[in-house]
Amino acid sequence: MxxxxxxxxxxxxxxxxxxxxxxxxxxxxxxxxxxxxxxxxxxxxxxxxxxxxxxxxxxxxxxxxxxxxxxxxxxxxxxxxxxxxxxxxxxxxxxxxxxxxxxxxxxxxxxxxxxxxxxxxxxxxxxxxxxxxxxxxxxxxxxxxxxxxxxxxxxxxxxxxxxxxxxxxxxxxxxxxxxxxxxxxxxxxxxxxxxxxxxxxxxxxxxxRTSSVTHTKKADLSLDILEFIEQIMSMKDMFHWGAKIDMPMNTFIASQMFVYYVNGGRLKRMIERIGIPFRISQMMSLDLRFIEKVGLLIFLKMNYISGYLRRLYIYATSC
CATH class of the missing domain: 3.90.550.10 (Spore Coat Polysaccharide Biosynthesis Protein SpsA; Chain A)
Known part of the structure; x- marks a missing residue:
């Protein structure tokens, strides 16, 4: 060597x-x-x-x-x-x-x-x-x-x-x-x-560690999250990633929609700005409205309701 x-x-x-x-x-x-x-x-x-x-x-x-x-x-x-x-x-x-x-x-x-x-x-x-x-x-x-x-x-x-x-x-x-x-x-x-x-x-x-930069909650991150999503989506067009990327990209977008929402963003504004695939927005809209009423932690414990979004939460908050 x-x-x-x-x-x-x-x-x-x-x-x-x-x-x-x-x-x-x-x-x-x-x-x-x-x-x-x-x-x-x-x-x-x-x-x-x-x-x-x-x-x-x-x-x-x-x-x-x-x-x-x-x-x-x-x-x-x-x-x-x-x-x-x-x-x-x-x-x-x-x-x-x-x-x-x-x-x-x-x-x-x-x-x-x-x-x-x-x-x-x-x-x-x-x-x-x-x-x-x-x-x-x-x-x-x-x-x-x-x-x-x-x-x-x-x-x-x-x-x-x-x-x-x-x-x-x-x-x-x-x-x-x-x-x-x-x-x-x-x-x-x-x-x-x-x-x-x-x-x-x-x-x-x-x-x-709870005091690290990654694990310290920051205020008003919704616009940064939108910027992150837009940049990844633009790479797909800029670098001509093929159709094999479509479904993984949808999963990525859905997870980041959830992160965006939890950090104060609103689904309607995101759909207007980025143009989320219809299937994703339909799957998430009911869950997100329900979160507004019962709170995130309670929602995530309700397995019979939150299966889809619970999986996204685990995905979105992993390393």
Missing amino acids: TNPLISVIIPVYNVGNYLLKCLDSCFSQTYTNIEVIAVNDGSTDNSGKMLDQYAENELRLKVIHQQNRGVVRARELGIVNSKGEYVCFVDSDDFIEKDMIYSLLRVALGTKADIVSCDFCICDDKTGNKVIKRNYYLGSQKEDILASLLLRYCTWSLWGKLFRRELFDSIKMPYGLRVGEDGLVCFQAYNYSRKVEAVNLPFYNYVQ
Whole structure:
């Protein structure tokens, strides 16, 4: 196996309690030809100082400090300053197994894949419980891969994957979007890739904590959710995705309609703006009106009523 440089990009924001474990896991890799680019995105805790102290004893760590501009800008800055032939992303409150980079790189080099994903563990920060989740694809053709993303058989997250660096030369970064940033980048990367592979071993550990950016409820997200849906739908036309994508796209739209609705949006406005397939709007309209009367939590417990939307809820809130 050749020995290409791998760039590990870590956006950092107020993760003082988790940062050392994350960094240690990166620098304990069995594959050692790596550079780690940590972008401190205006942290107000001791994260920035911790990075500088760590870099004093680890020459492979490059620390970049910027004012708080969000995770998209932080990752972009990491990519711009990377020198590796391949890049992978690690969130600063997560950690990776010691063989992750070696295993993904071996498959990438052996198959000439542009993207290699792995399975992951969801680690509950409070209980310590772990649940293994798979990343897999319906087939090897591009439309099979994209359908797998739309159906969330493979996560939209950038973490847990090894990307050929040159893919990002063509990717348009989603500035200012608060919902689906990873998804928009991920869909573009998969669209531009020539070959994708999966390693079915849980090398990535996703730490689920109630105070994280993902799990903190944000106000007034409905317009961002509409923007996310519109951008994914526009990709279908722009990149000429075929008919095999239609049903997975409908499932994606239906799930995001639900997310949009829960975050304060209204079905009528969404249908007027985006033009939702009639079948989806008919299936959901009665359920959504019922939610307005009884509340979401009660509705989700009423299995005999909420089967369709309950499945969408699980789909829409998965990693």
